[in-house]
Amino acid sequence: GHGILAEVPAETWRARIKETFFIDGPPPELAPQTHRQFNPSAGVRAEAVTYGTQFGMRIPAIVYLPEARRADAPGAPALIIVNGHGGDKFSWYAFYTGILYARAGAVVLTYDPTGEGERNSKRMSGTRAHDAIKGDSMLARKQAGLMLTDLMQAVSYLASRPEVDAARIGACGYSMGSFVVALAGAIEPRLRCCIEVGGGNLDGPGEYWDNSKPMCQGLPYQALHFLGDRAAAIYALHARRGPTLIFNGREDSVVNMPATQEAFFNGLRQRTAALAGEDGGLFDFELVDGVSHRPFFVTR
Numbered sequence: 386g387h388g389i390l391a392e393v394p395a396e397t398w399r400a401r402i403k404e405t406f407f408i409d410g411p412p413p414e415l416a417p418q419t420h421r422q423f424n425p426s427a428g429v430r431a432e433a434v435t436y437g438t439q440f441g442m443r444i445p446a447i448v449y450l451p452e453a454r455r456a457d458a459p460g461a462p463a464l465i466i467v468n469g470h471g472g473d474k475f476s477w478y479a480f481y482t483g484i485l486y487a488r489a490g491a492v493v494l495t496y497d498p499t500g501e502g503e504r505n506s507k508r509m510s511g512t513r514a515h516d517a518i519k520g521d522s523m524l525a526r527k528q529a530g531l532m533l534t535d536l537m538q539a540v541s542y543l544a545s546r547p548e549v550d551a552a553r554i555g556a557c558g559y560s561m562g563s564f565v566v567a568l569a570g571a572i573e574p575r576l577r578c579c580i581e582v583g584g585g586n587l588d589g590p591g592e593y594w595d596n597s598k599p600m601c602q603g604l605p606y607q608a609l610h611f612l613g614d615r616a617a618a619i620y621a622l623h624a625r626r627g628p629t630l631i632f633n634g635r636e637d638s639v640v641n642m643p644a645t646q647e648a649f650f651n652g653l654r655q656r657t658a659a660l661a662g663e664d665g666g667l668f669d670f671e672l673v674d675g676v677s678h679r680p681f682f683v684t685r
Contacts, residue, residue, distance in 0.1 A: 460550030469560025
């Protein structure tokens with residue numbers, strides 16, 4: 386095919402994005418630890434774990450596993466949950482997803498984003514602590530890089546577990562998490578599938594995402610102007626990685642969904658195909674009538 390990815394290898398663009406977010410060095414050491422084990426629900430066992438990320442910090446996480454899994458069973462698919470603003474591994478949709486999918490046979494990892502849960506000085510949920518930071522584009526890019534590294538380290542951690550099939554690891558992002566998954570899916574080919582809910586409608590200069598929360602979304606998204614058509618370039622890189630599903634409520638005014646309906650996504654698909662040089666592997670999307678901002682990966 387033709388298009389930007391036919392002319393320049395995807396890895397070149399991935400390297401440039403990583404450099405922009407200060408994640409171009411060797412990955413942080415995982416040094417994983419298991420702190421306790423428990424049974425959150427019938428048929429599910431769970432482990433509280435930590436592993437390393439940027440700046441010498443550690444990520445507290447809960448891993449949910451099918452209780453009845455045999456030791457000689459083939460590797461299970463795994464799912465990483467990336468929270469929205471104010472969310473963490475204690476959020477209802479995080480632990481409910483863990484229980485729901487573990488009962489179905491998957492391994493699920495939920496973790497605390499920077500500033501939330503056990504990564505908050507007061508061990509509090511719903512703080513939105515990272516939004517209180519005031520800084521320039523460099524600080525915002527470093528914070529976005531930390532959020533991306535957190536997700537990439539989750540992939541590495543899951544791939545290291547004997548219960549997991551490393552070729553079947555995916556990520557679900559809700560709201561702010563949809564933005565993290567959108568960027569991570571462009572640079573992390575080990576993610577087999579990406580699901581973005583409450584977002585994923587990446588738009589153009591001066592529009593919603595450029596003007597959203599500056600320290601985790603707005604300034605980092607602005608920093609990607611070198612990609613040209615940023616949304617199409619990001620999803621063209623997704624197409625090289627694997628399937629992507631964008632799933633939203635049609636009435637979701639939190640992320641400007643009323644202004645980004647079928648015509649928006651169809652146009653984005655066409656532009657993505659032109660950059661990717663092929664029609665295969667393009668993201669899928671679905672809009673649900675009469676519904677606003679929801680973590681749709683817990684609905685049937």
